[in-house]
Structure formats: structure tokens, C-alpha cells
Amino acid sequence: MDIVILGSGNVxxxxxKALVHAGNNILQVWSxxxxxxxxxxxxxxxxxxxRLDQVDLNADVYIIAVVDDAISDLITQLKHIKxxxxxxxxxxxxxxxxxxxxxxxxxxxxxxxxQTFSKSKEVDFQxxxxxxxxxxxSQLDLLKNLASSISNRVEVVTxxxxxxxxIAAVFACNYTNFLYAIxxxxxxxxxxxxxxxxPLIKETADKAQLHAPKDVQTGPAIRKDMSIVRxxxxxxxxxxxxxxxxxxxxxxxxxxxxxx
Amino acid sequence: MDIVILGSGNVxxxxxKALVHAGNNILQVWSxxxxxxxxxxxxxxxxxxxRLDQVDLNADVYIIAVVDDAISDLITQLKHIKxxxxxxxxxxxxxxxxxxxxxxxxxxxxxxxxQTFSKSKEVDFQxxxxxxxxxxxSQLDLLKNLASSISNRVEVVTxxxxxxxxIAAVFACNYTNFLYAIxxxxxxxxxxxxxxxxPLIKETADKAQLHAPKDVQTGPAIRKDMSIVRxxxxxxxxxxxxxxxxxxxxxxxxxxxxxx
Numbered sequence: 316m317d318i319v320i321l322g323s324g325n326v327x328x329x330x331x332k333a334l335v336h337a338g339n340n341i342l343q344v345w346s347x348x349x350x351x352x353x354x355x356x357x358x359x360x361x362x363x364x365x366r367l368d369q370v371d372l373n374a375d376v377y378i379i380a381v382v383d384d385a386i387s388d389l390i391t392q393l394k395h396i397k398x399x400x401x402x403x404x405x406x407x408x409x410x411x412x413x414x415x416x417x418x419x420x421x422x423x424x425x426x427x428x429x430q431t432f433s434k435s436k437e438v439d440f441q442x443x444x445x446x447x448x449x450x451x452x453s454q455l456d457l458l459k460n461l462a463s464s465i466s467n468r469v470e471v472v473t474x475x476x477x478x479x480x481x482i483a484a485v486f487a488c489n490y491t492n493f494l495y496a497i498x499x500x501x502x503x504x505x506x507x508x509x510x511x512x513x514p515l516i517k518e519t520a521d522k523a524q525l526h527a528p529k530d531v532q533t534g535p536a537i538r539k540d541m542s543i544v545r546x547x548x549x550x551x552x553x554x555x556x557x558x559x560x561x562x563x564x565x566x567x568x569x570x571x572x573x574x575x
Numbered sequence: 576m577d578i579v580i581l582g583s584g585n586v587x588x589x590x591x592k593a594l595v596h597a598g599n600n601i602l603q604v605w606s607x608x609x610x611x612x613x614x615x616x617x618x619x620x621x622x623x624x625x626r627l628d629q630v631d632l633n634a635d636v637y638i639i640a641v642v643d644d645a646i647s648d649l650i651t652q653l654k655h656i657k658x659x660x661x662x663x664x665x666x667x668x669x670x671x672x673x674x675x676x677x678x679x680x681x682x683x684x685x686x687x688x689x690q691t692f693s694k695s696k697e698v699d700f701q702x703x704x705x706x707x708x709x710x711x712x713s714q715l716d717l718l719k720n721l722a723s724s725i726s727n728r729v730e731v732v733t734x735x736x737x738x739x740x741x742i743a744a745v746f747a748c749n750y751t752n753f754l755y756a757i758x759x760x761x762x763x764x765x766x767x768x769x770x771x772x773x774p775l776i777k778e779t780a781d782k783a784q785l786h787a788p789k790d791v792q793t794g795p796a797i798r799k800d801m802s803i804v805r806x807x808x809x810x811x812x813x814x815x816x817x818x819x820x821x822x823x824x825x826x827x828x829x830x831x832x833x834x835x
Contacts, residue, residue, distance in 0.1 A: 383800050410795070410803045430775055431793050436782060444771045472767070479765040480772070482807050482821075483758035487772050488779045489794030490824045491751045496788035498743035505739040507732070511704045512740070512747050513784055515690055519748045520780030522696060524773055528756035533691050534749030535670070540643050543670045547742050556827055561742070563823055564750045567816055 316461055317402075319343045319371055320359075321389065322380035323351035325432035326407055330380060330465075331359045333440035337464040343371045368396045376461060378426060379406040387415050394419040403454055409481030412474055413450055424449040424458050427477060428466070431488050444468040446477055497557055529571075536568035544569075576721055577662075579603045579631055580619075581649060582640035583611035585692035586667055590640060590725075591619045593700035597724040603631045628656045636721060638686060639666040647675050654679040663714055669741030672734055673710055684709040684718050687737060688726070691748050704728040706737055757817055789831075796828035804829075 316339050320327050323346035331341055341361040346352035349365035356363030364370065370377075370393075377400055381389055386406050393400070394417065403422040406415065409429070416423040425448040430438060445462040447469065449455050455471065462469040472480070495516060499509040522531050535543035544565050551558035576599050580587050583606035591601055601621040606612035609625035616623030624630065630637075630653075637660055641649055646666050653660070654677065663682040666675065669689070676683040685708040690698060705722040707729065709715050715731065722729040732740070755776060759769040782791050795803035804825050811818035 382798065383795070383803050410806055429771060431778055431782075433782065433786075433791050433793065435786070435791075438778065442774045444774065446771075468771070470771070476765050476767055478806075478810055479761055480767060482810060483761045483767075483772055484775055485794055485796075485807065485821070486754045486761070486817075487758035488775045489792070489796065489828075490820075491754050491776070492779055492783065492788050492792055492794075493824060493828055494746045494751050494754070495783045496792065498747035499788055501739055501743045501746070505736050507736055507740060507743075509787070511689060511706075511728070511730070512743055514702045514704070515744055515748045516751070516780050516783050518691055518698065519752055520776050522691075522693065523752065523755045523776050526693075526695070527769070528752050528759055531693050531695075532749070532752055532756065533693065534745055534752075535643070536745075536749065538642065543643050546670055546738075547745065550738055550742060556830075557746075560750075560823060560827065561745070563820060564753060567820065568749075568753055570816075 316340065316375040316464075317342050317373070318461075319345065319374040319377045319402075320355070320361075320380060321345045321370075321377060323348065323355045324380065324382070325434055326428070327378075327380035328355055328358075328434070329432045329438055329440070330378065330407070330428060331355060333465040334461075335359050336440075339461070339464060342374050345370055367392050370396065370400075372398050372401055374400075374402045375457070376402050377404045379404070383408050383411055386411050390415060390417065403457060405458065409484065410478050413448060416450075422451070422454050424454060425477065426458060426462065427480075429480060429484060431484075440465045441467050444470065446470055446472045446480060448472060448474060448477060494560075497560070501557070532568070532571075534568070536565040537572045539569055539572055576600070576635040576717075576724075577602050577633070578721075579605065579634040579637045579662075580615070580621075580640060581605045581630075581637060583608065583615045584640065584642070585694060586688070587638075587640035588615055588618075588694075589692045589698055589700070590638065590667065590688060591615060591621075593725040594721075595619050596700075599721070599724060602634050605630055627652050630656065630660075632658050632661055634660075634662040635717070636662050637664045639664070643668050643671055646671050650675060650677065663717060665718065669744065670738050673708060676710075682711070682714050684714060685737065686718060686722065687740075689740060689744060691744075700725045701727050704730060706730055706732045706740060708732060708734060708737060754820075757820070761817070792828070792831075794828070796825040797832045799829055799832055 341359040343362045344352045344356040352363035404420050405424045405426040427446040430443040445466045447458050601619040603622045604612045604616040612623035664680050665684045665686040687706040690703040705726045707718050
């Protein structure tokens with residue numbers, strides 16, 4: 316398929332590479348920052364532009380891969396270019412509604428890859444679920460074909476389901492990483508190497524690949540080992556932010572263990 | 576070395592198996608529940624007892640592997656048995672002080688394997704850090720030898736360091752698993768499979784093996800995408816417990832992103 320990518324960040328980069336690898340043709344990369352557009356276009360063997368009025372009108376699919384806050388503005392600007400986009404316009408956001416497209420475009424949808432992308436680390440796109448949504452089911456085949464070209468797990472979801480997936484991902488990925496960061500800082504403040512708990516982090520994630528997390532919950536709070544919980548909270552007195560997080564999460568776990 | 580294990584839970588089981596595998600001899604397993612002692616003793620080719628006054632007095636090391644709340648009681652009872660334990664008495668707890676041993680025993684220490692153990696999953700003990708503490712440095716060699724027989728990463732730490740490790744492990748393992756559990760329930764309530772975010776969980780933990788978590792933090796809160804954060808909090812209105820956790824963690828991340 317012929318594709319135009321609007322954006323040049325981590326999602327645009329990883330998605331672009333996977334699409335090229337699967338045999339799709341990236342016609343063009345647009346970015347507000349011309350130099351970023353050029354750099355990604357070069358890697359994808361595509362043309363580049365920093366002007367929306369020069370976007371190629373003849374792609375099959377236009378993929379918006381900019382930060383969530385910028386999607387609405389970008390679409391508004393696309394509405395004012397001369398000529399019509401002939402292809403389907405999709406965004407890649409977990410929590411942006413289909414309403415963001417307004418009335419101008421006939422063929423719109425969502426193409427949401429459920430993964431965390433960073434510049435420095437390659438990802439295996441085949442294992443990444445892609446969640447699709449379309450306003451008109453006649454356009455579903457096109458999007459399914461595109462998604463299936465790069466991923467083994469393609470599903471059609473509603474807006475509410477997509478949002479719940481995004482929130483679940485925030486808990487299981489963003490907030491989890493934040494807890495790792497707290498652990499690292501806590502260790503370093505006590506002259507200990509973060510490497511000491513890396514095996515634990517790996518084991519915890521591995522366990523969740525095979526089990527329901529609630530069935531393998533461990534730790535002082537779930538077994539209501541209150542002397543330890545209180546002792547930890549006291550230890551964290553010097554760092555109120557962490558103490559508050561420890562308190563809230565332990566209270567929730569104690570509540571769950573009591574309901575059992 | 577000749578070892579007596581006091582306890583029959585997950586730590587006792589995994590540690591016992593690793594010690595046998597490394598060529599140590601488990602003399603005896605004690606547990607308050609005789610049937611549990613028997614079962615583990617059978618797997619470790621050891622004798623079993625449910626009576627502390629029948630504990631073998633001639634082991635090199637006695638390993639206490641019971642829940643934290645039960646350690647102090649067990650030690651008090653050990654103080655009242657006839658005869659002296661000839662070997663070294665250690666506990667395996669992250670957050671229990673050396674003071675728990677009181678004055679009766681000459682040779683005491685801590686042998687803390689930093690990992691989460693569950694019945695259903697084998698672990699590679701070689702990769703598990705073992706943190707040691709002794710009251711008298713002349714006893715350190717014995718404990719180091721024992722630890723090195725099963726792990727590649729043996730370190731001597733202070734009580735405060737050991738506690739900070741335990742708290743870091745609570746954040747990075749117990750609380751992380753709790754966030755996974757929230758994600759699972761959230762998905763299931765919206766008719767979605769937890770399998771959809773398993774790749775994300777794996778990727779997040781993999782990233783932490785190579786990077787400092789704070790350097791790879793992603794998500795709406797760290798990029799101050801406030802419309803998404805507010806939208807998620809609104810979505811969680813139906814589940815106040817999760818909403819409160821989402822709020823607190825997003826506030827903390829926003830605070831960090833503002834300090835940068």
C-alpha cells in the first residue's frame with residue numbers, strides 16, 4: 316500500500332520501519348520540523364515535506380503519528396488544504412476519539428499499536444497488538460490488511476474499549492516503569508546497585524506472561540504483615556512522595572487481602 | 576555443608592532445592608505443620624520433624640524461612656530447647672533486624688535471597704542476588720561459601736541497606752504486580768483479553784534491564800498531556816480505588832516532568 320506518515324517521533328519511526336519491512340511503500344513523511352521529516356524519510360526511502368499543502372493526495376492511507384495534544388490541530392489544518400486526500404485518514408492514539416476527525420473526511424479510522432516505543436530499542440512488531448476502529452465498516456478491510464501486514468494480533472475495538480486498553484497500559488507500563496524508577500533511586504541513595512533488583516523485575520513480568528497477576532501477588536501487604544508495612548512506611552519518612560505511594564498501594568492490597 | 580531448614584513455604588522450598596542441587600546436605604526440615612515438613616523433606620532427601628526440641632543440633636547452618644511475623648516467636652522457642660545449636664542461625668527476611676536473635680545464640684546472620692518465589696514457577700537461583708549480614712565478621716566466610724554455592728551474586732550489606740532493598744523490591748515487584756492486576760481487571764470489565772497488554776509488560780521490564788527507568792519513562796503524565804490524564808481520571812470515576820492510584824501516580828510524574 317502507498318502510505319503517507321504525518322509525524323516523525325517514536326511511533327512514526329517504528330511504525331514506518333515495520334510498514335516498509337512488510338513491503339508497503341511510504342510515499343512521504345510530513346513533520347512540522349523539516350529536518351526530522353527529512354531524516355525519517357531518508358530511512359524509509361520516502362520523500363519529505365514540512366508543508367501540509369504539499370502532502371501527497373494519492374496515498375491509500377494517511378497515518379497521523381503525532382503527540383495526542385497535536386492531533387486535533389493537525390486535522391483542522393488538513394481540512395484547509397486545497398484538494399482532497401483520496402485515501403483513508405487514521406490516527407494512532409489510544410485515547411483520542413473518532414470525533415476528532417470532524418465532518419470533512421469520508422474515510423477515517425484508528426490504527427493503535429499497543430506498545431511503548433523508545434528511540435534506542437528495536438521492537439518486534441509482529442507481537443504488538445494493533446487495535447482498529449472505523450466509522451464505516453466498508454473501510455475495515457483496508458485497515459485490517461495494512462495492520463495484518465505488520466502484526467499477528469489485529470483486533471477491532473470500540474472507542475471505550477480502546478480507552479480502557481490505554482488506561483490499562485498506563486497502569487501496567489507507564490506507572491510500572493515509574494515504580495522501577497523509584498526503586499532505582501531508593502537503592503542508589505543507599506549505595507546499592509539497581510542491578511540487584513533487575514532479576515526481580517524480570518521475574519515479575521515473566522510471571523505475568525503465564526499467570527493472572529492477582530493469583531501470584533506476593534509481598535508484606537497482601538499477607539497483612541503489618542509490622543513490616545509500618546516499618547517500611549516509617550523508613551520512607553524522609554521522602555514523603557514515595558511514602559504516600561507506598562501507603563496508598565499497601566492500603567489497597569490490604570483491602571483486597573481482607574476481601575478474600 | 577549440613578543444613579537444617581526451618582520452614583516449608585516457597586522460600587524454604589526453592590532455597591532447599593538450590594542448596595541440594597549445589598551439593599549441600601539438608602539434614603532436616605522442620606515445620607509447625609508436620610505434613611508440610613514431611614513433604615519438603617522428601618523432596619530434599621532429608622528427615623523431617625514438627626517438634627523444635629527434636630531439631631538436629633549438629634548442622635553447620637540453620638536457615639529460618641518462615642513468614643516475617645513468625646520469626647521472632649520461632650527464635651524465642653529455639654532459645655528454650657535443651658542443648659545448643661552448634662551451627663550458625665540465619666534468617667532469610669528482607670526487613671527483619673539482626674536484633675531478632677537476642678543474646679542466646681553466638682553465631683547469627685542474615686541470608687536474604689532477593690527474589691519473589693511462587694509454588695508454580697521454577698527460578699534460576701544463580702541469577703538471584705543473596706544479601707548477607709553477620710554480627711561477627713569471623714562468621715562471614717561460612718555464609719559466603721554457602722551463598723556462593725547457589726548464586727553468582729553475593730553481597731554483604733548493612734541492615735539499613737537490606738531494608739532499602741526490600742522496600743525497592745516491594746515497589747518494583749509487589750506493587751508492579753498489583754498494577755498488572757488492575758490492568759487485567761480493567762480489561763476484563765471491558766471484554767478485552769489481558770493477553771493484549773502482555774507484550775507491553777514484557778517490553779517495559781526488558782527496557783529496565785538495559786536502561787535507567789527514569790530515562791525511558793513514557794506515557795501521558797510525563798509528557799504533561801493533561802487532556803488525556805484528565806480524560807482517564809474521568810473514565811475511572813466508576814472505580815474510586817483505581818482512580819485514586821491513577822491520580823497520585825500521574826501527579827508525581829507531572830511533578831517530575833516539571834522539575835526537569
